[in-house]
Amino acid sequence: MTHLLQYFPQLSLRPENLPELRSLILQLAVEGKLTAEWRKANPDVEPASELLARIEAEKAELVKAKKIKKSKPLKPVSEEEMPFELPEGWIWCRMQKYLDIRDGTHDTPKYVKDGIPLVTSKNLYTGKLSLENVKYISKEDHEEISKRSFVERSDILFAMIGSIGNPVLVDTDIEFSIKNVALFKYHNNIDYCPRYILHYLNQISETLKRNADGAVQSFVSLTKLRNYIIALPPLPEQQAIVQTVDALLQELDQLQQRTETRLQLKTDYATAALRRLTTAPAAGPAWEALAPHFRTFFDETGNVQALRAAILQLAVQGKLTAQWRKAQPDVEPATELLSRIQAEKAALVKAKQIKKEKPLPPVDAAEVPFAVPEGWVWCRMINIFRFIDYRGKTPKKISEGVRLLTAKNVRPGFLKLEPEEFMSEEEYINWMTRGFPRKGDLLFTTEAPLGNVCQLSLDEKVGLAQRIITLQPYIPEIQNKFLMYSIMSDGIQESIKQKATGMTARGIKASKLKRLIIPLPPLPEQHAIVQAVEELLGLCTALEEAAGRRDVVLGDWVRAVVAGV
Numbered sequence: 001m002t003h004l005l006q007y008f009p010q011l012s013l014r015p016e017n018l019p020e021l022r023s024l025i026l027q028l029a030v031e032g033k034l035t036a037e038w039r040k041a042n043p044d045v046e047p048a049s050e051l052l053a054r055i056e057a058e059k060a061e062l063v064k065a066k067k068i069k070k071s072k073p074l075k076p077v078s079e080e081e082m083p084f085e086l087p088e089g090w091i092w093c094r095m096q097k098y099l100d101i102r103d104g105t106h107d108t109p110k111y112v113k114d115g116i117p118l119v120t121s122k123n124l125y126t127g128k129l130s131l132e133n134v135k136y137i138s139k140e141d142h143e144e145i146s147k148r149s150f151v152e153r154s155d156i157l158f159a160m161i162g163s164i165g166n167p168v169l170v171d172t173d174i175e176f177s178i179k180n181v182a183l184f185k186y187h188n189n190i191d192y193c194p195r196y197i198l199h200y201l202n203q204i205s206e207t208l209k210r211n212a213d214g215a216v217q218s219f220v221s222l223t224k225l226r227n228y229i230i231a232l233p234p235l236p237e238q239q240a241i242v243q244t245v246d247a248l249l250q251e252l253d254q255l256q257q258r259t260e261t262r263l264q265l266k267t268d269y270a271t272a273a274l275r276r277l278t279t280a281p282a283a284g285p286a287w288e289a290l291a292p293h294f295r296t297f298f299d300e301t302g303n304v305q306a307l308r309a310a311i312l313q314l315a316v317q318g319k320l321t322a323q324w325r326k327a328q329p330d331v332e333p334a335t336e337l338l339s340r341i342q343a344e345k346a347a348l349v350k351a352k353q354i355k356k357e358k359p360l361p362p363v364d365a366a367e368v369p370f371a372v373p374e375g376w377v378w379c380r381m382i383n384i385f386r387f388i389d390y391r392g393k394t395p396k397k398i399s400e401g402v403r404l405l406t407a408k409n410v411r412p413g414f415l416k417l418e419p420e421e422f423m424s425e426e427e428y429i430n431w432m433t434r435g436f437p438r439k440g441d442l443l444f445t446t447e448a449p450l451g452n453v454c455q456l457s458l459d460e461k462v463g464l465a466q467r468i469i470t471l472q473p474y475i476p477e478i479q480n481k482f483l484m485y486s487i488m489s490d491g492i493q494e495s496i497k498q499k500a501t502g503m504t505a506r507g508i509k510a511s512k513l514k515r516l517i518i519p520l521p522p523l524p525e526q527h528a529i530v531q532a533v534e535e536l537l538g539l540c541t542a543l544e545e546a547a548g549r550r551d552v553v554l555g556d557w558v559r560a561v562v563a564g565v
Contacts, residue, residue: 104178447507
């Protein structure tokens with residue numbers, strides 16, 4: 001135990017390790033590895049075989065007195081069933097040979113306003129018996145159920161259907177009945193250590209879940225529980241195991257609380273630092289203060305995701321390129337870029353390649369969520385993009401042909417080619433009548449999921465299903481990646497959510513998306529922003545990979561340290 005305790009602070013640094021560490025403690029306990037020193041100090045204890053023989057004699061007397069029914073003979077435990085070698089003095093046996101295993105009713109009694117509580121699996125999931133939110137049954141129904149399963153203090157309850165497991169020790173004298181719950185009882189009050197049985201059931205719960213029966217709803221039968229094998233130590237060693245396990249789990253609980261507090265402080269600091277970055281007039285000083293601590297404060301997946309979001313928000317606010325603007329004071333302002341876009345759009349209308357749309361009102365100051373740098377301009381999405389959407393029934397999917405992209409393929413910032421789906425050439429021609437996407441265009445999902453955007457990276461014909469809009473810039477030189485990162489930023493995503501409609505599946509109509517405003521920098525600054533964003537997102541990827549490697553190494557270390565006890 002001392003050997004294991006010295007590693008607890010390091011082992012519990014990561015919350016992800018704690019469930020595995022708890023499981024390993026229980027595994028070591030039921031294999032007798034936590035009490036090896038105890039056995040050396042107590043060589044003359046009664047072996048478990050004699051304990052079991054005494055229980056068998058006790059059961060025979062209870063059968064003779066007609067207090068219990070004679071159970072069917074259980075087949076001996078075979079060597080193939082034994083998952084590990086037991087210490088001297090222990091014995092393998094089937095659980096029904098040592099315990100009295102019953103179950104509650106599987107029918108639903110009539111509920112009453114006041115009466116006897118009916119406990120189900122939902123009252124066990126916290127690890128302790130809870131009599132809150134129970135339904136009540138009549139005294140008569142309770143007495144009928146109790147003929148099958150009479151619950152007493154220190155018995156153990158075990159969920160049999162749905163959420164299998166969650167064993168709890170009965171710690172109350174209040175009368176109650178059970179439904180779809182197994183009951184582990186004892187044949188006397190002196191030859192059992194209930195908490196050892198509880199720890200053993202906790203240790204085997206995952207195995208029972210994995211091997212459960214039932215196609216619609218999983219369940220474990222009473223027969224399976226009765227025939228399941230248990231590693232039975234001598235009774236004094238059961239008590240020693242419980243003391244050791246309880247001490248280790250208590251120490252782990254305390255470390256978990258300290259770990260959670262430490263991680264919350266780290267998260268709070270990182271959140272506050274990122275908020276300062278995105279709200280400060282200039283990001284330089286705050287960024288310089290935070291950058292040296294990246295690997296300290298951004299070593300969790302959630303924190304790195306927050307850093308990614310902050311980088312995109314800084315980009316769309318022009319705070320990543322403040323120094324660039326100082327070095328490039330004479331670039332063409334975005335108003336002139338916007339004028340060229342409008343001229344190109346007018347030429348396409350004149351050539352009847354696109355339809356003339358009703359003009360939208362200019363961007364009002366009340367619509368602008370934040371100030372943009374000098375030389376930038378706020379404009380509506382329709383001022384930059386040609387919107388190509390597809391309405392009607394999605395084409396029939398076939399095994400090969402023209403690639404068909406659906407909303408499932410459009411991920412935040414990248415195109416995912418799985419699942420691969422195709423449509424026929426004929427349907428492609430008939431379906432894509434509103435326009436054809438080109439390599440480099442942006443693909444935007446209008447619903448399920450809402451607001452995902454990526455760049456079309458394929459240099460081939462592609463068909464697009466419903467719920468995708470192609471955002472095709474009117475001039476080819478515009479930096480599509482900047483526009484993609486802008487749409488991905490928290491500020492623009494929030495605007496999209498606010499304009500979405502629908503009760504169950506929230507979606508945004510093209511007409512509302514066209515009115516959405518977006519900041520437009522000068523063209524050279526767009527390229528500078530993309531370069532800065534990609535360098536910083538590369539850092540985020542490196543941080544995530546480092547966290548992943550550490551998780552794997554630390555997980556292996558947990559197993560190695562505990563296995564070596």
